[in-house]
Amino acid sequence: MKQSGTIMYLEGVTVTFDGFQALRGVDFYIDHGELRALIGPNGAGKTTLLDAICGKVKPDAGRIIFGEMTDISTLEEHDITALGIGRKFQTPAVFKSLTLFENLSLALRHRRDVFATLFSKLRPVQKDKIYATLETLGLQHKAQQAAATLSHGEMQWLEIGMVIVQEPVLFLLDEPVAGMTKEEREKTGELLQWLAKDHAVLVVEHDMEFVRQTAQRVTVLHEGNVLCEGSVQHVQSDARVVEVYLGRG
Amino acid sequence: MKHTPAWKLALVPTAILAVILLIVVPLLNALGFVSGYHLNLFGKYLALAILALGMGLIWGYCGILSLGQAIFFGLGGYAMGMYLMLEASGKGVYGEAIPDFMVWNRVTTLPLHWVPFRSFPVAVVACLIVPTLVATLIGWLTFRRRVGGTYFAILTQAAAFATWLLFNRNELSLGGTNGLTDFKTFLGFSLSEPGTMRGLYLLTALLLVGSFFLCRWLVGSKMGLVLTAIRDEEQRLRFLGYPVAHYKIFIFAVAAALAGLAGALYVPQVGIITPNQIGVLPSLEIVVWVATGGRHSLIGAIIGAVGINAARSVLTAHFPEWWLIILGSLFVGVVLFLPYGIVGLPWQCWQAWQRLHSRRGHRKRAAEAQRLGELEGSVMESKTV
Numbered sequence A: 001m002k003q004s005g006t007i008m009y010l011e012g013v014t015v016t017f018d019g020f021q022a023l024r025g026v027d028f029y030i031d032h033g034e035l036r037a038l039i040g041p042n043g044a045g046k047t048t049l050l051d052a053i054c055g056k057v058k059p060d061a062g063r064i065i066f067g068e069m070t071d072i073s074t075l076e077e078h079d080i081t082a083l084g085i086g087r088k089f090q091t092p093a094v095f096k097s098l099t100l101f102e103n104l105s106l107a108l109r110h111r112r113d114v115f116a117t118l119f120s121k122l123r124p125v126q127k128d129k130i131y132a133t134l135e136t137l138g139l140q141h142k143a144q145q146a147a148a149t150l151s152h153g154e155m156q157w158l159e160i161g162m163v164i165v166q167e168p169v170l171f172l173l174d175e176p177v178a179g180m181t182k183e184e185r186e187k188t189g190e191l192l193q194w195l196a197k198d199h200a201v202l203v204v205e206h207d208m209e210f211v212r213q214t215a216q217r218v219t220v221l222h223e224g225n226v227l228c229e230g231s232v233q234h235v236q237s238d239a240r241v242v243e244v245y246l247g248r249g
Numbered sequence B: 001m002k003h004t005p006a007w008k009l010a011l012v013p014t015a016i017l018a019v020i021l022l023i024v025v026p027l028l029n030a031l032g033f034v035s036g037y038h039l040n041l042f043g044k045y046l047a048l049a050i051l052a053l054g055m056g057l058i059w060g061y062c063g064i065l066s067l068g069q070a071i072f073f074g075l076g077g078y079a080m081g082m083y084l085m086l087e088a089s090g091k092g093v094y095g096e097a098i099p100d101f102m103v104w105n106r107v108t109t110l111p112l113h114w115v116p117f118r119s120f121p122v123a124v125v126a127c128l129i130v131p132t133l134v135a136t137l138i139g140w141l142t143f144r145r146r147v148g149g150t151y152f153a154i155l156t157q158a159a160a161f162a163t164w165l166l167f168n169r170n171e172l173s174l175g176g177t178n179g180l181t182d183f184k185t186f187l188g189f190s191l192s193e194p195g196t197m198r199g200l201y202l203l204t205a206l207l208l209v210g211s212f213f214l215c216r217w218l219v220g221s222k223m224g225l226v227l228t229a230i231r232d233e234e235q236r237l238r239f240l241g242y243p244v245a246h247y248k249i250f251i252f253a254v255a256a257a258l259a260g261l262a263g264a265l266y267v268p269q270v271g272i273i274t275p276n277q278i279g280v281l282p283s284l285e286i287v288v289w290v291a292t293g294g295r296h297s298l299i300g301a302i303i304g305a306v307g308i309n310a311a312r313s314v315l316t317a318h319f320p321e322w323w324l325i326i327l328g329s330l331f332v333g334v335v336l337f338l339p340y341g342i343v344g345l346p347w348q349c350w351q352a353w354q355r356l357h358s359r360r361g362h363r364k365r366a367a368e369a370q371r372l373g374e375l376e377g378s379v380m381e382s383k384t385v
Helices: A046-054 A077-083 A100-107 A114-118 A124-137 A152-165 A182-195 A208-214 A232-237 A239-244 B011-031 B036-061 B069-088 B100-104 B112-118 B120-145 B149-168 B194-220 B222-238 B244-270 B280-293 B298-318 B320-337 B345-384
Strands: A006-017 A020-031 A035-039 A061-066 A085-088 A170-174 A200-204 A217-222 A225-231
Touching: A006 A046, A020 A046, A020 A061, A020 A200, A020 A225, A035 A046, A035 A182, A035 A208, A046 A077, A046 A085, A046 A170, A046 A200, A077 A085, A085 A152, A100 A124, A100 A152, A100 B222, A114 B222, A114 B244, A124 A152, A124 A182, A152 A182, A182 A200, A182 A208, A217 A232, A217 A239, A225 A232, A225 A239, A232 A239, B011 B036, B011 B194, B011 B298, B036 B069, B036 B194, B036 B222, B036 B244, B036 B280, B036 B298, B069 B112, B069 B120, B069 B149, B069 B244, B069 B280, B112 B120, B120 B149, B120 B244, B149 B280, B194 B222, B194 B244, B194 B298, B222 B244, B280 B298, B280 B320, B298 B320
Parallel strands: A035 A200, A035 A217, A085 A170, A170 A200
Antiparallel strands: A006 A020, A006 A061, A217 A225
């Protein structure tokens, strides 16, 4: 079921590293079922914004409101994840000595505490879900292989799959197509479109062509601030954006 | 290709090992093929194998390198030692109701922290609970603050050193540098009787097999996946929503309880526990056992502990001055050439053989291609002619 309205908003979020302000009072919102791209030059604060949302860094000021009026900026990472925010990292982060099946089984939605883990058993429904996800990723024939044997692109997909089976409401992806071949990019683009059917997706991306193909709305960050926001055409015709970002290359 | 879970593959060798330890060795002893002395030595190795199992869990599976496992071993050993001392008191040189070393230190009444150890059940519970609590505390202070890797190793090493210093103090009333010794009986059975030693051996072997199956179950359950995931990519697991610190504290505490159990079984068989079994050096040795045996497998940890300790018994009898050099070179050798330890050797050989094979195949194909190329070349030449 598709809900409408805002799923998350940030208010005046500021993040400082050793005196350097990576984010300077960012206001930002994202709706249910939206596919939003986050672009901007290096050091604009794109990754930091994702880090602040998922709890990897703690903001010095501001609020991050997710869902039913919860300020998540003070919660621990695993609690934020439990609320329904999934994160895909820039460099593929998968459990290399485990099989693809095991990688996904760890990500499945279930209780995460120590004692639940001791006595947990996979139900047939859950196994089906894992195989279905592997099929979506096109990796079903490698289910019992160690993740270390995958190519770079396949590892990226596996990690996306791990976030999918977590069933998050909001999906954060950091440069998912970096280092991918053209075919892999297209496949990833389709995967994201499919995801955006019932998730909110926030994707950091450098590749403008990829952004043009996949995203509905684009937010441009520059020096820790939101510079401009809107459709791809709107952003591309904005003089400031052209100057700081697009015009350069 | 059918996928057989690793634990099923390991079941057969495990069962064979259990039968040897629990039935064959005691039977040989009863028939006179294995002397009581050797059975006792073997019992000591098996106690140390329980300690190594815990190290295999935390280091091999979860990637936590602790250089202080001897602390927990010592706590378990001292708890059992205190019970044995109290059981022996009154039968000593002075005939007092307190241990002899207290008489030398002019202590007249039993210190308060000794009183509960009059009871055997309390001593047994303490052997397990005290190391568990200390490990939980260390884990709580470190893992929750994301202290890991080398920092954790150094911290635990410092803790081992501090514990060694502490147990050397006479103020603790634990026998200072001399430790606890001169035990007489265990649950009323004389420790100089071969029958008691046989019983202790059997108990140790039984508890080793039990501990092994407990660990096997742990790593075979989803817990094993989580532990491996922590070793591989801790941050990914955190963002899958797992409270990683809780898992690390849990497994560290389990390893500590195993170490405490090992200490409790070691002390009555060896007859002494001193601060020297707690410090930095014994802690490091545990790492060497597990690395040598193969840290990614529980059987490897057991093989390493039993193998190196048996080698120590043999070699220190013949070349006492060479032992440390041998141990050191062994460790360096293992680190350089055997990353998967002794149990990983067959696999390593198989890999090497396959590489060789594929290279040979490659060369063959290259030669073939070259031959074809030459053939084509000669055809071309004939055409130009």
